[in-house]
Amino acid sequence: MSHNEIILTTERAGKTFGGLAAVSKVDLTLRRGDVIGLIGPNGAGKTTFVNIITGMLPISAGKVTYRGQDITGWPAYRVARLGIARTFQVVKPFRNMTVRENVAVGAMYGAGGARRSTREALRRADEVLEFVGLLDQRERHAEQLTLAWLKRLELAKALAMEPEVLFLDEVMAGLNPKEIEAAMDLVRQINQRGITLLIIEHVMKAIIGVCQNVFVLHYGQKLAEGRPEEVLRDPKVIEAYLGKKYAEQLEARDAEN
C-alpha cells in the first residue's frame, strides 16, 4: 500500500438520470502514484463515475476534491486544465486533423497548455508520440488509423495534457493479446512518470498485472475494494461480475499449484 499524499477523493458521489441512480454514494481515494483498477459489470456506472468526476456530466450528489480543492461541479475544461485527464471508451479522435495535431491540441490546452505556443505544442506532441510509439504515424489523418492505434492516440492526447491523474476507460478493449501486453507496458511506464492512474478495464489479466488496488462497482455502488488477488476471490464479486466459470477456473488453477 502506498502512503503518499491524497490527490483525489470522492465523497458519497452520485448521479441520477431522471430518478434512476446510475452512481450512488461512492467514496474513492486516490493517492499520488496509485494504479487503481475500476471494475464491474456493464452498466455498473463505471464510465458515469468518471464522467461526474471530470465534469463531463453534472454531478447529482456528493463531493469531489482534488489536491485539497473542492472541484465538485466544475466544467470539464477547468477540470482538465487542473491536471485531470481521461480517455474515452469509444475513441474520440479529431478525424479532420493529423495524429500530430490531435496530440498537440492536448498540449495546447491541458495543464501545461497556457504557457505553450502552438509550435511548442507540436514539438511536445512529437515527444509524446515517440513515448507511445506513434511517431511514424504523425502525419497521417486520424481517420486512417486502426483501432489499436486510435486507442494509443487517445492515450497520447491525454498524456500531452501533462496530467497528474489519468483515467483510462477501456483502452485495451478490442486489442489482441500482443497489443494488450504492449499496452500494459505503456501503462506501467506512465505510472513510473509519477502519474496517478484509475483504469476501467474488463481485461482481468491487465488489472492483475498493473493495479495495486481494485475497486468494484455494482449497480452504481461500491461492492468491494482491495488488493486484486483478494477482491477477485471475493464471493460477492464473483457472483456479481466475474461469474461462476471464472471462479471454477480460479479453483482449478489453485488446485494445480
Place this chain on the structure above:
Amino acid sequence: MSGILIGQSAINVLLLSGVLTIAALGFSIVWGVMNIINLVHGAAIMLGAYVTFIAFTFAGIDPFLTIPISMVLLFGLGYLIQRNIINYVMRAPMLTTFLLTFGLEIIIINLAQFFFKSDLRAITTGYSGSSLTLYADPAANSSIEVPYIKLGALIVALLLTLLTHLLMSRTRLGRAIRSTGMDKDAAQLTGARISTIYALTFAISAGLAGAAGSLIAMTQSFQPGFGGTYTLYAFVIVVLGGLGSVPAVFLGALAFSLITVLTGLWQPGLTQAAAFALLVIMLVVRPSGIAGKAFYQ
C-alpha cells in the same frame, strides 16, 4: 379586455391551430423518421393551395372536395422526390440535406411563379362570408363569430390528424415507419425495405402538406412564395410540442396559435419575433418539447 374579445380570441386560437396542425404534421413525421429538416415542405403546402385554387376556379369543384385531389397529387410528387433526389443524401451530414431541400424548394417556388404568376389569389365560395354566431351582445354591437369555412377546415383538420394518428399507431405501415425511424439497421433486419419506407414516409408527409395547402387556400389569400413561412411555423410547432408523436404536434400548434393570436392583439408587427423568441427559449430550456419524448404513437 372584454369577454367577447376573449371569447373570439379563444375561438381564433382553436381555428388556427387546426390548420397549423396539418401544416406541421408531415414536417414532424419526416424529421422524426428520416432525421431531415425538409424545407420543401412549404413548397408542397403552396402546391396544395394551387391545386384547390385551379380545381375551384376552372372546374368549379367545391374546395372541400379538392382536398383528396391535393393529397393524392402531392403524395405522388413526394414519392418521386424522395426516390430520385433525397434518397441520395439520406446518410449525408445535416447541412447537406438542409441545403438540398432548400434548393428544391426554390426550384418549385420559382417554377410556380412562372406558371401561376405572382398575383395574390383567393377563393370565394357561396358560403365564404357567412358565419355561425355563438354569442351576440346587441348593446355593444359585437359578437363571437365562427366563419363556416374555418369551422369546416377545423373539422377536416381534426379528422385528418386523427387518421394520421391511427395510421401511425395501428397499421402495419405505421409500425414499419416508426421502427425505421427508431433504428433503421434493426428495421432492415425485419425485412422492411428502408428505401421504400422512406419514400412512403416522405409521400405521406407531402400528402398532408397538400391537404394543409387546400385548407389554407380556403381561409386566406396567397401567392407562390407563402409556403416558406409555413415551413418555419412547422419547425416552431414541432419544437414547442416535441418531436415524435401526432398529439404533440397538435399541442405545439395550439401553443403556437395562442402566442400568435395574443401577440397579434398587442403588437401585430411582432408575431413572428414573439414566436421565434419563444422557440429559442424553448430550445434552451426544454428541448424535448411540451409533451416530452415519444416516438409516433
Place this chain on the structure above:
Amino acid sequence: MREALRQNRNVVIVGLIGLGIFALLPLFGLSGFAYRTLTSMFLLIVTAQGWNLIGGYTGYAAFGNVAFFGLGAYATGILMYRHGWSFLPTILVGGLVAAGYAALIGLPVLRLRGHYFAIATLGVAEATREIVAWWTPVTDGAAGISLPFLKPITLAQNFFYYLALGMVIFGAFLTWFIIRRKLGYSWIAIRADEDAAKMLGINTTVSKVIAYALTAFLVGIAGSVYAYYNSFIAPEEVFKIDRTLQAILAVVLGGAGTIAGPIAGGVLFQLVSTFLIFSKPFGIDLGQFHVTIMGIFIVLVIIFTPRGVIDLVTRSAREARRVHADQAGGRRSTWTFLKDGARATRLILAQNRQQFKI
C-alpha cells in the same frame, strides 16, 4: 505532408494570380455592369468567409447570418442618415454591433446542436428583421432608409470595388491568421468532437462565441459597405434569407473549412449565375428561371461535390498525375494528362453521388 504542401502552394499561386487580375482589371476599363457584378461578388465572398468560420471550421451550421448583414447595413444607414457620420467609421461600428449581437445570442443558441442550432439561428434572423421593421422611430420601418450617393460615379465605382476587394483580402488574412493559432485548433477540434475538445481543456463555449462573433463581424462589415454602396436599405431587402444561403452555397461549392474555399466558391457562384441570366443560351431568356437554375445548381453541388470544387480538382489532378507516372514513355502529353484528369473527375463524381445513398 509534402504533397499537401505542394497543393497548398498551387492554391496560393492561383489565388495570388487571381488577386493580381482583379486588382488590375479596373485599369483596363470596366463597364458599369462589370463593376456592379464584381463588387457584389466580393461582398458575397466576405459573407462567405464569415460563414466559413462558424460553419466551415467550427462545424455549426448557422442559418441566420443575414441578421448580421442587416445589422451592419442598418448601423451604417442610421449613423450616416440620422447622425451625419462619415462612411468609413460606420463600417467598424457595423462590424462591432453585429459581433456584439452574435455574442449575445450565441451564448444561449450555441448550446444547441445540429438542426436545432440551424433553425434557432434562422428564427433569430427572422425575428431581427421583424423588430427592425417594427422599430420605426429608429429605423423608419418597412419604408427603409436612403443614404447619400457617393459622387462622381467613377470615383464611387472604384472606391467600392477596391474597398470590397480589400475586405476579401482582410477576410482571407484573418482566417489564415486564426487557424494556425490555438483558437483555430480549438474550432477544428470542436467540429470533430465537442466532448473530446472539452476533455482536453478547451473552453468550448468561449471558442464558439468568438467564432460566431468574428463571423458576425465579417458579415456585418459586408452589410455596412452594401448599405452605402446600394444607397438604400429596407428590412425586406437586407434581411433576405437568400443572402445567408448564397454565402453557405459559396462556401460549400468552394470547400468548407479552407481559406480558399469561400473565394473560389464565391467567384464560381457569381460567374455561373451572371452567365445564366445574361447569356441567353439558344436564344432562351433564362432570366425568369434564374432562381430555378440556382436551385438546380445547389442540388447538383450537394449531390456531386459535397466537399467542394477545390477538393475535386486537386484530387483529380493527383489521380491523373499518378496514372501519368505509371504510363511508360511515349504517350505522355498534356492532352493525355487532361484526359486522365477528366476520367478521374468523372469517377470521383460518380463515387460522390453514391456516397450518402441509403
